[in-house]
Amino acid sequence: MNAVTTIAQEPLVVTEIPGPKSREIHARRQAVVPVGVHSVVPVYIERAHGSVVVDVDGNHIVDVCGGIGVTTIGHTDDAVVAAATEQLSQVTHTLFTMTPYESYVRVAELLAQHFPGEGPAKTLLMNSGAEAVENGVKIARKFTGRPGVAVLEHAYHGRTLLTSSMNHKAAPYALGYGPRVGNIYKAPNSYPLRDGLSGAEAAARTIEYLEKMAGAEDLACLVVEPVQGEGGFITSAEGYLPALAAWCRDNGVLFISDEVQAGMGRTGTMFAIEQFGVQPDIVLTAKGIAGGLPLAGITGRAEIMDASQPGGLGGTFGGNPVSCAAAVAVFEQIERDDLLARAKHIEQVFGDALRGLAAKHESIAEVRGIGAMLAIEIVKPGTLEHDTDLTQRVISRAVQQGVLLLNAGVSGNVIRFLPSLQFTDELITTVVRVLDDAFTAESA
Numbered sequence: 001m002n003a004v005t006t007i008a009q010e011p012l013v014v015t016e017i018p019g020p021k022s023r024e025i026h027a028r029r030q031a032v033v034p035v036g037v038h039s040v041v042p043v044y045i046e047r048a049h050g051s052v053v054v055d056v057d058g059n060h061i062v063d064v065c066g067g068i069g070v071t072t073i074g075h076t077d078d079a080v081v082a083a084a085t086e087q088l089s090q091v092t093h094t095l096f097t098m099t100p101y102e103s104y105v106r107v108a109e110l111l112a113q114h115f116p117g118e119g120p121a122k123t124l125l126m127n128s129g130a131e132a133v134e135n136g137v138k139i140a141r142k143f144t145g146r147p148g149v150a151v152l153e154h155a156y157h158g159r160t161l162l163t164s165s166m167n168h169k170a171a172p173y174a175l176g177y178g179p180r181v182g183n184i185y186k187a188p189n190s191y192p193l194r195d196g197l198s199g200a201e202a203a204a205r206t207i208e209y210l211e212k213m214a215g216a217e218d219l220a221c222l223v224v225e226p227v228q229g230e231g232g233f234i235t236s237a238e239g240y241l242p243a244l245a246a247w248c249r250d251n252g253v254l255f256i257s258d259e260v261q262a263g264m265g266r267t268g269t270m271f272a273i274e275q276f277g278v279q280p281d282i283v284l285t286a287k288g289i290a291g292g293l294p295l296a297g298i299t300g301r302a303e304i305m306d307a308s309q310p311g312g313l314g315g316t317f318g319g320n321p322v323s324c325a326a327a328v329a330v331f332e333q334i335e336r337d338d339l340l341a342r343a344k345h346i347e348q349v350f351g352d353a354l355r356g357l358a359a360k361h362e363s364i365a366e367v368r369g370i371g372a373m374l375a376i377e378i379v380k381p382g383t384l385e386h387d388t389d390l391t392q393r394v395i396s397r398a399v400q401q402g403v404l405l406l407n408a409g410v411s412g413n414v415i416r417f418l419p420s421l422q423f424t425d426e427l428i429t430t431v432v433r434v435l436d437d438a439f440t441a442e443s444a
C-alpha cells in the first residue's frame with residue numbers, strides 16, 4: 001500500500017479555489033511558461049489517488065476529467081505504481097529500435113488480442129495521441145499508395161502540424177501556424193441533436209461529400225473518433241459508422257478508429273468501435289493506455305502495418321519501458337476488477353442522474369455518450385442556441401465546491417464527464433448534486 005491511498009474519496013474545500021499557494025505558483029509560471037500553454041483550471045495539484053486530486057492548498061477535488069480520460073482506472077492505481085516503480089529500478093531506456101525489451105512485445109500482444117478488427121494485428125508504440133494519428137496516416141499512405149486523408153466535422157486529432165490541420169477548430173489549434181497540411185478532406189458528420197438525420201442519411205451526405213471533394217481513389221484513410229471527444233462527445237446516429245466503414249471497404253480506403261479518448265475500456269468495451277458493429281483497419285490508442293504515463297499505440301491488420309520498410313517507423317522514446325510496464329498493469333486491472341462492467345454501470349447510474357437533471361433544467365438539451373464518457377449539451381431554453389456562458393459559470397461554480405469538470409464542443413457549450421472506472425455511486429450523487437445547485441443558481 002502506498003501512502004496516497006489514504007486520500008478520502010470525497011470533496012473537501014479548505015480555501016478559495018485556486019488558493020493562495022496555487023496563485024503564488026501561477027504568478028511564477030507567468031514569467032517562464034508561454035501563454036499558448038493554457039491551463040483551464042489554474043489549481044496546482046500535489047497528489048492524487050482514485051478519483052480525487054489534492055491541490056497545494058490542501059483542497060480535495062473530485063476529478064471528473066481524469067486529465068482528459070487518461071486516468072481511466074484511477075489516479076496512482078496501486079498496481080500501476082508498483083509495476084512502474086519496479087521497472088524504474090530495472091531499466092528506464094534502451095531505445096526499442098536499437099536494443100529491445102520484452103514489455104513492448106507484451107503490450108503489442110495485448111493490443112493484438114483485443115484488436116477490434118480482423119486479425120492478426122501488429123502494433124507500433126509511440127508517446128502521444130497526436131503521434132498515434134501521425135503514424136496511422138503514414139502507415140495508411142504507405143499501404144494504399146494514396147495521399148488523401150478524410151476526417152469529420154467536429155473532429156479533434158492533436159496539435160502537431162499534421163493533426164492540427166485535421167481538427168475542426170482552426171482556433172486555437174491551427175490559426176497562425178500555417179501553411180496547413182494539404183490533402184485533408186473534412187466531411188460533414190452525424191450529429192443527431194442538430195442535423196435530425198438518420199444514420200443512413202448522414203452517411204450518404206458524408207460519402208457524397210468525400211466522393212465529390214476528394215475522390216475515393218485518392219483517399220488513403222478515413223480517420224474517425226467513434227465518439228467525438230473534444231467535439232462534445234457527439235455520438236453518431238445508428239448505422240452511420242457501419243455505412244462509412246462499408247463504403248471505405250468497397251473503395252480501398254482504410255478505416256482508422258481514433259480511440260485516443262474513447263478507448264481502453266472507457267465506454268464499456270475495450271474499444272468503443274466494437275459497440276458500433278464496425279471492424280476498423282487500424283485503431284489508435286493513447287490517453288488511457290498506461291495509467292498516466294505517456295504511451296500510444298497504432299494497432300492494425302498485419303499486412304497494413306508491415307507495408308512500411310524497416311526504419312520507417314519509430315522514435316527515441318516510443319514504447320518506453322516504464323510506460324509499457326504501466327500499460328501491462330492497466331490491462332490486468334481492467335480484467336481483474338471487471339472494469340468494462342463498471343463502465344456500463346457508470347453509464348446507467350450517471351446517465352440516469354444526468355437525465356434527471358435534464359428533466360429539471362431546461363438549459364440541458366441532451367444527455368449523450370456511452371460508458372464512462374458522458375456529456376450534457378447546454379443551450380438557451382427552448383432553442384438549440386449554444387449557451388457557452390452558462391456552461392462556463394456552472395463549471396466555475398462546481399470547482400468552488402470541489403468538483404472538477406471540463407467543457408467540450410466546438411462552441412464550448414458541452415460539459416463532458418470522464419470519471420475513472422472506479423468512480424463510486426456516492427461520488428456520482430455528489431457530482432450531480434453540485435451540478436443541480438450550480439444550474440439552479442446560475443439560471444436564476
Ligand SMILES: *Cc1c(COP(=O)(O)O)cnc(C)c1O
Nearest residue numbers: 128129130156157158229260261
Ligand atoms: C487527445 C486526443 C488526441 C491527441 O492526443 P495527445 O496525446 O494530446 O497528442 C488525438 N485524438 C483524440 C480523439 C484525442 O482525444
